[in-house]
Amino acid sequence: MALAPEEPELVQLLTPEGELVEHPDYRVDFSDEELRGLYRDLALVRRIDAEATALQRQGELGIWASLLGQEAAQIGSGRAMGPNDHVFPTYREHGVAWCRGVDPLNLLGLFRGVDMGGWDPEEHHFHLYTIVIGAQTLHAVGYAMGLQRDGMVGDGGPELTGAAVAYFGDGATSQGDVNEAFIWASVFQAPVVFFCQNNQWAISEPLERQTRIPLYQRASGFGFPGVRVDGNDVLATYAVTQAALARAREGSGPTFIEAYTYRMGAHTTSDDPTRYRIAAEVEAWKLKDPIERLRSFLIRTGKADQDWFEALEEESNQLAKHIRAGCLDMPDPSPMTMFDHVYVDPHKPLANQREQFAAYLASFESTSEEHS
Amino acid sequence: MSTIDAPGGTRLMGFGEALNDALDVALQIDPTVVLLGEDIDDESTGGNFKITAGLSTKHGDHRVRTTPISEQAIVGAAIGGALGGLRPVAEIMFVDFLAVAMDQIVNHAARLRYMSGGKTPVPITIRTASAGGQGFGGQHSGMLESWFTHVPGLKVVVPASADDAKGLLLSSIFDPDPVLFIESSRLYFGNMAFGEPGGDPRRLHVEVPLGDYRVPLGKARIRREGDAVTLVTYGRQVDDATKVADRLAEEGISVELIDLRSLVPLDLETVLASAAKTRRVVIFQEAVTRSGFGGELAARITEELFDTLEVPVRRLGAPNTPVPYAANLETAYQPSAEALAAEVRETVERKARAS
Numbered sequence: 264m265a266l267a268p269e270e271p272e273l274v275q276l277l278t279p280e281g282e283l284v285e286h287p288d289y290r291v292d293f294s295d296e297e298l299r300g301l302y303r304d305l306a307l308v309r310r311i312d313a314e315a316t317a318l319q320r321q322g323e324l325g326i327w328a329s330l331l332g333q334e335a336a337q338i339g340s341g342r343a344m345g346p347n348d349h350v351f352p353t354y355r356e357h358g359v360a361w362c363r364g365v366d367p368l369n370l371l372g373l374f375r376g377v378d379m380g381g382w383d384p385e386e387h388h389f390h391l392y393t394i395v396i397g398a399q400t401l402h403a404v405g406y407a408m409g410l411q412r413d414g415m416v417g418d419g420g421p422e423l424t425g426a427a428v429a430y431f432g433d434g435a436t437s438q439g440d441v442n443e444a445f446i447w448a449s450v451f452q453a454p455v456v457f458f459c460q461n462n463q464w465a466i467s468e469p470l471e472r473q474t475r476i477p478l479y480q481r482a483s484g485f486g487f488p489g490v491r492v493d494g495n496d497v498l499a500t501y502a503v504t505q506a507a508l509a510r511a512r513e514g515s516g517p518t519f520i521e522a523y524t525y526r527m528g529a530h531t532t533s534d535d536p537t538r539y540r541i542a543a544e545v546e547a548w549k550l551k552d553p554i555e556r557l558r559s560f561l562i563r564t565g566k567a568d569q570d571w572f573e574a575l576e577e578e579s580n581q582l583a584k585h586i587r588a589g590c591l592d593m594p595d596p597s598p599m600t601m602f603d604h605v606y607v608d609p610h611k612p613l614a615n616q617r618e619q620f621a622a623y624l625a626s627f628e629s630t631s632e633e634h635s
Numbered sequence: 636m637s638t639i640d641a642p643g644g645t646r647l648m649g650f651g652e653a654l655n656d657a658l659d660v661a662l663q664i665d666p667t668v669v670l671l672g673e674d675i676d677d678e679s680t681g682g683n684f685k686i687t688a689g690l691s692t693k694h695g696d697h698r699v700r701t702t703p704i705s706e707q708a709i710v711g712a713a714i715g716g717a718l719g720g721l722r723p724v725a726e727i728m729f730v731d732f733l734a735v736a737m738d739q740i741v742n743h744a745a746r747l748r749y750m751s752g753g754k755t756p757v758p759i760t761i762r763t764a765s766a767g768g769q770g771f772g773g774q775h776s777g778m779l780e781s782w783f784t785h786v787p788g789l790k791v792v793v794p795a796s797a798d799d800a801k802g803l804l805l806s807s808i809f810d811p812d813p814v815l816f817i818e819s820s821r822l823y824f825g826n827m828a829f830g831e832p833g834g835d836p837r838r839l840h841v842e843v844p845l846g847d848y849r850v851p852l853g854k855a856r857i858r859r860e861g862d863a864v865t866l867v868t869y870g871r872q873v874d875d876a877t878k879v880a881d882r883l884a885e886e887g888i889s890v891e892l893i894d895l896r897s898l899v900p901l902d903l904e905t906v907l908a909s910a911a912k913t914r915r916v917v918i919f920q921e922a923v924t925r926s927g928f929g930g931e932l933a934a935r936i937t938e939e940l941f942d943t944l945e946v947p948v949r950r951l952g953a954p955n956t957p958v959p960y961a962a963n964l965e966t967a968y969q970p971s972a973e974a975l976a977a978e979v980r981e982t983v984e985r986k987a988r989a990s
Contacts, residue, residue: 349719379750390718391751395742401708402743405715405723412669412697412721427715440738443708450703604753605787607811610900611853 276498281559289502332527335553339500345421351399354392363389368589397438403429407453426454426511434465445485454511462526467539482519494522495553641844648843650822653797657804672726676701710739727763744813745788764820776958778922795873802850819871853900861889865909868919869895875972914945924952945987
């Protein structure tokens, strides 16, 4: 069986050892402050993830889908976006949500089961988490076609133009929807960036169960460029996404980005990866950690000192505290809200059911009053 | 029974022409309306049934977009457009192909607004054609409305005449929720359905108001008043039911004929008022009887009027088989006017239960 090459040809600007490397097509030009900002994003998002995992283990969340190991892919791509770019995420894009200004507590609300996504997608340009694998790629294409129709493609830069960014994983590339999204985006030259985080595993299915060629090579068959980037390299991910977004916004059509990364944890807290993958593989990927490499770089080049890291650690502790307290404080929704937002206009049968349910609930109150 | 308020005048139109007119009006009055579907622009065919003919020429192919052959993507992209502020109208060539797009319709179009706490409405309209009774075979002839009436968040509209087709389609397009709009392709052809050569192609033409004419969703139409029995139906069955009601009137049986127009929202009040008056109800549907919408309707009527009804609510629909292909089999399969007449007669003549 032909497998994806062991050492993939990928765009890299920062090695696992924290050394900057040149690439003929991609470069970044960050100030020291911006570099520290990226590190802060990575560290805080990892902390949010760790707190959420702990909260699940303590019974405070029903489930959590950890992004551990994929922080750079998400922060690099998320920070490359402009104000009009609109994200269609899976359920693991906590880092992208962070970049789009979504309060982490909104994410926890979903996983705690008090709502199905409490943020405003329009305000943050960040759609609800999509649970059905790959379905959001079609929404991204439709949204992008709308941007075309609205004249938001062409010259003008990120302030006046926009693109849709569809996130999905390696497993989703086997879905019909995703392949249809590729075809439509190509045929209509829609301003879409297909951002695939290839984290090597779709629950328990390894990459070779989804593909016999490197995923990014599929793009050429659909008629647009595909590029594989080191998804654990925040700088390279930023550069590649920025270029793809610029290309989409100016009207040159879609790009497929394969962010080559690794799901360090379980698929979700309901999963036990030790049942299907070997520890050595995980150990090998630990050496490519997305945060450690930037830390080494910042320290070695003197762009951040010990005081700065300590201050960040304190900020991280405060954030964790905010998350834990906020999570425990989340009220359960009122039972009557079950009937809200099914239809925009008044809907009589639903109104009747709501009335019946209200009377049913009220019957308990009168019973308890009688007994008190 | 209703008179049409048409200050802008009317024109005699067939069913397909009225739909085309509705789409034309929608495109004209609202720049956010866009059409997506297979073969729908004029460079293609103007639509498989020519319902969109002329619209891309008039409004531009950026608004009337012929798409790749992917039903799931037609609905999915319509949803994405709606999330960005458009009012997309998606055309799915046959009802049966909705099965291909089921995830996008059920999991996304119907539920996104609810799941977002009201923040992401999905005002799309999915137009599709049912084509039973025309020799189109097992995968082009279904009537699957009850799959969708079961899904909270969707509205389901089934017009029966040209004037309603226009008024209901415009209401659907401008409705804030996702609407499935099922058109009987047999009505497109007037009486010129396959297997019915020589009929008058203009038999089903009616005066249709010009301009932005809307018929509200959730308001049934009493097509004929009567007091002996209530006959409830929708879509192209209304035509057969009308003929049956006319014939039975000659026999002295007074049928009240209700055309539901939309199944969700359902005008239960009109149905119950009629059923309370006649105390006898027959439901007539094109679809397979088992788990069909008629069953839901029968249950609702019985729940409300068990003590008033003189006889059980009866349903007449198709047998519980796929739609057969051979002409003689398909003819036998379709719930016919003759069978309906017999069912109505039997319901009227049946001895009332002892109260």
